[in-house]
Structures are given as C-alpha cells and as structure tokens.
Amino acid sequence: MGVTVRQKQPGKGNPWWVFIHYGGKRKAKCIGDKKAAEKVASAIRQKLKLGEFGIEDEKKSPSFRDYALEWLNTHVETACKYSTYKSYQTCLNKHLIPFFGDRALVDIHRRDVKRFIYDKLAEGLASSTVNNARLCLSGIFTAAIEDEIISVNPAARTGKFTKRKDRRHDINPLTREEAKLFLDTARTHYPRYYPVFLCALRTGMRMGELIGLKWGDIDFNGRFIEVRRSIVRGRITTPKNHKTRRVDMSRQLTETLRDLRIERKKETLRKGWKEVPEWVFCNEVGDHLDTDNLRKRVFYKCLEKAGLRRIRFHDLRHTYASLLLAQKESPAYVQQQLGHASIQLTVDTYGHLVPGSNRCAVDKLDDATIRNLYATKDEKGVNQQWLTP
Numbered sequence: 001m002g003v004t005v006r007q008k009q010p011g012k013g014n015p016w017w018v019f020i021h022y023g024g025k026r027k028a029k030c031i032g033d034k035k036a037a038e039k040v041a042s043a044i045r046q047k048l049k050l051g052e053f054g055i056e057d058e059k060k061s062p063s064f065r066d067y068a069l070e071w072l073n074t075h076v077e078t079a080c081k082y083s084t085y086k087s088y089q090t091c092l093n094k095h096l097i098p099f100f101g102d103r104a105l106v107d108i109h110r111r112d113v114k115r116f117i118y119d120k121l122a123e124g125l126a127s128s129t130v131n132n133a134r135l136c137l138s139g140i141f142t143a144a145i146e147d148e149i150i151s152v153n154p155a156a157r158t159g160k161f162t163k164r165k166d167r168r169h170d171i172n173p174l175t176r177e178e179a180k181l182f183l184d185t186a187r188t189h190y191p192r193y194y195p196v197f198l199c200a201l202r203t204g205m206r207m208g209e210l211i212g213l214k215w216g217d218i219d220f221n222g223r224f225i226e227v228r229r230s231i232v233r234g235r236i237t238t239p240k241n242h243k244t245r246r247v248d249m250s251r252q253l254t255e256t257l258r259d260l261r262i263e264r265k266k267e268t269l270r271k272g273w274k275e276v277p278e279w280v281f282c283n284e285v286g287d288h289l290d291t292d293n294l295r296k297r298v299f300y301k302c303l304e305k306a307g308l309r310r311i312r313f314h315d316l317r318h319t320y321a322s323l324l325l326a327q328k329e330s331p332a333y334v335q336q337q338l339g340h341a342s343i344q345l346t347v348d349t350y351g352h353l354v355p356g357s358n359r360c361a362v363d364k365l366d367d368a369t370i371r372n373l374y375a376t377k378d379e380k381g382v383n384q385q386w387l388t389p
Contacts, residue, residue, distance in 0.1 A: 003045050005037045008151045015151070020044060030148045061104040061149060064140075065097050071143050083232040091136045095120065105144050110154040113137065117158065134158055171349065172311045173319040176326075185306035193298050195260045196281040196289070197316070202253040204320035204338050207313050208232045209239060211289045213280040220258060223249045227339065231288060245339045321349075 004019045016037035020027045031037035062070075072092060076085050099116050100108060113134075120130045138155035145153060174182060179201055186194045196210055205213075208230035217226045225247045230239050239245070249257075257280070268276045268286075277286035283293075295313050303310055321334050335346040 003041045003048070005034070005041045017151070018044065030151060061106040063102040064100040064105055064108060065102050067105055067144060067149070068092055068096065068100075068140050071140050075143060076139075081232075081237050082235045083237065086233060087132065088136045088139075091133050095133050096137060105141075105149055108141075108154055110158075113155045113158055171318040171322070172309075172315045173322040174308070174311070174315070176323055178308055179319055179323070181306050182302065182308060186302050189305055190298050190302055193281075193294070193302075195256050196294070197299075197302070198253055198256055199281075200313075200316040201320055202250045203247045204317045205247065206230065206240065206317060207291055207294070208237075210281060211279075211291065211294070212236060214278045215261065215276075215280055216278075218249075218257060218280070220254060223251075223254050225249060231291075234290075239339060241339060241341050243339070245336070247337055318349075321346075 002021055005016060006019065007014050007016055015030050015032055016034045018029045018031055018037050018041045020029075029040070031040055069092070072085070072088055076088055080088075096116075099119070100112070116137075117130055117134060120133065121127065134155060138153060138158075141150065141153040141155050144150045183194065183198060183201065186197045199205065199210055199213075200207075203225060205225075205227060209227050212229040212231040213225065213227075217228055219226070226244055227239055227247055228244045230237055260280070264276055264282075267273075271286075273286055279286075279288040281289050283289055299313050300310060317338070321338060324334050324337070325331070331346050332343055335343045338346065340346045
C-alpha cells in the first residue's frame with residue numbers, strides 16, 4: 001500500500017509514472033518528468049491521509065479496431081496527404097485489423113507485432129508492403145502513448161525484420177535507343193500522348209506531377225517548368241516532398257510544348273470550348289488525364305507496339321536520371337531535377353550508373369607521378385599496352 005514514483009522502462013527521456021496501491025486497488029498515471037511526478041505523488045499521499053482520495057476502477061482499454069479507425073479518421077485524415085490516408089486505410093482493412101481485431105491495445109506486445117511481420121512475409125507479401133504496415137502500426141501505438149493508454153510502443157525498432165531490398169533493384173530504365181524507339185512509336189500511334197511521354201523522359205517528373213501540370217507553370221523563355229502540384233487518386237495535392245521545384249526543359253521539349261499550346265487553341269475553337277483547358281495534358285473533353293487510363297490504355301500498349309519489355313511508368317523517371325548520369329552530369333544536378341529530399345537518396349538509387357566511378361576511385365590510390373604518366377599516355381592514345389599486365 002502506498003504511492004511510488006518510477007519509470008516503467010528506465011532510461012533517459014522515458015516518462016515517469018505515479019503508482020498507487022490503496023484499498024486493494026491499483027492505479028498508474030503517466031506524468032512526464034520526474035519532478036512533476038514527485039509533486040503529484042506528494043499531493044496524493046496527503047489526500048490519502050485525509051481520506052479525500054479514492055481509486056476508481058480503471059477504464060477499459062479500447063480495442064485495436066476501434067482505436068485504429070479513430071486514429072485514421074482524425075490524425076491521419078487531417079495531418080497527412082490524401083494518398084497516405086488511402087494507403088493506411090487499405091493497410092488497416094486488409095492486414096492489421098484482420099490480424100489484431102478486437103484485442104485490447106494494452107494486450108498487444110512486441111512478440112505479437114513480430115508474429116504479424118513473420119506471418120505476412122510468409123504469405124509472400126513484399127518487404128516494402130510489410131514495412132508500410134509496420135509503420136502504420138507504429139503510428140497507432142505512438143498515438144496511444146500520447147493518449148496515455150499504453151506506455152511502450154511494441155512496434156518500435158522492428159524495422160530490422162522488414163529490411164527493404166536495395167533501391168537499385170527497383171529501377172528498370174530504358175536505354176537511349178529504347179527511349180527513342182518508344183517516343184517514335186508514341187508519335188506514330190498515340191500522337192495525343194507523345195508530348196506527355198516526351199515530358200516524362202526529358203524532365204523526370206512523376207505521373208501525378210505531369211497530369212497536374214498547367215500552362216501557367218511553364219516558362220518558355222527561361223526554358224523551365226515549375227512543379228507546383230500533383231494529382232493522386234483524382235485529388236490535387238502538393239508534390240511528394242511538399243515542395244515546389246524548377247525543372248529545366250530541353251529545346252526539343254520546349255518546342256514540342258509550344259506546338260501543343262497552338263494545337264490546343266485550335267482544338268478549343270474546333271470543339272467550341274469557352275476557353276483553353278488549363279491542363280497541359282488533357283483528354284478529349286478538356287479535363288486532366290486519368291492515371292489508370294494513361295497507364296493501361298496507352299503506356300503499356302505503346303510499349304507493346306514498340307516491341308519493348310513491360311516497365312512501370314515510373315521507370316521513365318528512372319530512365320531520365322540514368323541517361324543524365326550516363327553522360328556524366330553531376331548527381332547533385334540530378335537530385336535537383338528529380339526533387340529528391342537529399343542527395344543520399346539519389347546516390348543510393350542511381351550511384352551505380354555513374355560511368356567509371358569505381359575505376360576513378362581506385363586510380364586515385366596510385367602514386368601521383370605514375371598516375372600523371374598514365375593519364376598523359378591515355379590522353380595521347382600512346383602506349384596503351386603499358387596498362388596491361
């Protein structure tokens with residue numbers, strides 16, 4: 001019987017709790033820092049002496065299902081992008097709720113989270129899919145800690161069980177020759193969509209950014225595009241990292257978009273539209289393109305007609321980056337064009353495509369005099385046999 005102050009998990013930064021044992025009942029309250037917890041404990045001890053303190057029965061812990069859905073429709077819906085909301089909604093309905101169901105939050109432990117991860121990987125789910133589910137689960141438990149329902153996040157530090165494969169394995173870019181063949185096929189068989197494919201291969205913009213492009217975003221004199229928005233699942237939102245960026249336009253793309261604007265004005269008169277559609281890449285009624293239609297009815301068919309392997313639309317973005325690096329442009333420039341949050345992401349994804357990067361690195365280990373001699377011979381094209389053992 002009494003009032004004690006301690007941490008449930010000793011360690012710097014962990015919260016301090018007040019534990020009360022009185023009248024055969026127990027109660028615990030998360031306070032925060034140690035000083036505040038001791039102050040609360042002192043006040044409770046005083047009330048116990050005066051008989052002014054009673055312990056009510058603990059409130060029943062909410063079920064995982066109820067709390068997760070509340071978290072989704074409050075925190076996620078208001079604080080996250082719509083695409084994130086839909087992704088978490090699918091994850092909850094398809095994976096998390098069927099597994100954890102109506103279990104009380106306080107009864108879910110780390111071993112249960114590990115079992116969920118192992119079961120989903122055994123079912124054949126991609127590690128990235130399982131990792132997304134783990135992140136969603138961790139977000140739910142973090143919110144429950146803030147609401148003082150639980151004290152420990154059982155999904156924390158479980159990322160080692162869902163290690164993602166090397167980013168370099170996720171890309172499947174076209175070669176320069178394949179990209180040209182694809183564009184030639186699009187110009188012949190799908191002329192209305194040739195400009196959008198060219199823009200993808202000359203700017204590296206994501207599909208949602210391309211579909212959300214407006215004429216006011218293009219500076220023809222400066223030859224650049226301001227990426228200000230993206231259309232995801234039919235909704236207008238910000239670009240992926242919430243920041244606008246400027247993307248340089250090649251001369252070919254600049255002239256193609258100039259011609260497209262002229263053609264769009266003619267189409268407006270021909271179809272009796274009140275004004276030129278604001279969307280650069282629009283459908284036959286002047287509305288922005290639909291992602292599924294563009295991918296399934298045009299992109300895949302164009303690849304098939306060109307005799308090319310089936311790749312993802314996002315691989316056009318990878319093609320753009322790989323071709324820039326193949327012509328020895330700096331990774332920093334590629335990062336800026338793609339809008340990556342850090343150059344590390346660019347290097348991790350495309351670093352292996354920088355031509356001769358490893359060879360140049362080991363050459364720097366050579367003695368300076370010998371390195372200069374070989375460099376001179378290489379430049380003159382003389383005595384190449386010296387370099388062979």
